[in-house]
Amino acid sequence: MRTTDNLDMFNGAPDRYNWELVGKKEIYIPYNSWKLADRNLSYSDIIQPGHLNPDLTRYELHRVWKVEATLKEGQRHVYAKRTFYIDEDTWQIATVDHYDGRGELWRVGEMHKVMARDVMVPGAAAETFYDLQSGRYLVGGLTNEERVGYDFTQRFHFRDFTPQAIRRAGR
Secondary structure, rough: OEEEEHHHHHOOOOOEEEEEEEEEEEEEEEEEOOOOOOOOOHHHEEOOOOOOOOOOEEEEEEEEEEEEEEEOOOOOOOOOEEEEEEOOOOOOOEEEEOOOOOEEEEEEEEEEEEEEEOOOOOEEEEEEEEEEEOOOEEEEOOOOOOOOOOOOOOOOOOOHHHHHHHOOOOO
C-alpha cells in the first residue's frame, strides 16, 4: 500500500528520478483538517470502508506547484512516475499521483494538513494512500486515540546523530 519513501508524501532518493517543474495551478487539496485531528474521535469514527469519513475531511482551493518525477533509465522502483502537487503556502506536498510501469495511475496520496500551532509548523492530521487498482487504502499518522500526540519538545544535538551515538543506542 505504500513504499518506504512515501513518508510525508516523498522521503526518498531524489537521484532515482528526473524532475520537471511543470508549473503552477489551482486545485482542491486537503487543508485545515481540524475535524480529522479532533482528539475526541476514535479511529472507528474516522476510518470507513473505502475512504476516510467525508464529514471529517476538508479541502480548499489552493495554488500548488506541479512537479513530475520520472524514473531514470537503469533505476528501479514500483512507481515509474510521480506527480507531486506542492502547496505554495507551506511548501509541503499536498497530494501525489503514483503511476505504474504501464503509465497508468495506480495510487493517490493525500496529506491532510493542520498547523502545529504550538511550534508554528505545518503538519498533518493524517496521510492517506488510495490504491485505485485494488480499491484499498491506508491511513497513517492519526493520533486521535494516542495518549500523547506529536511531541515537539524533544531537543537534539549534533552528537546524537554520530556513528558512536548509534552504537550506544544499539546496546
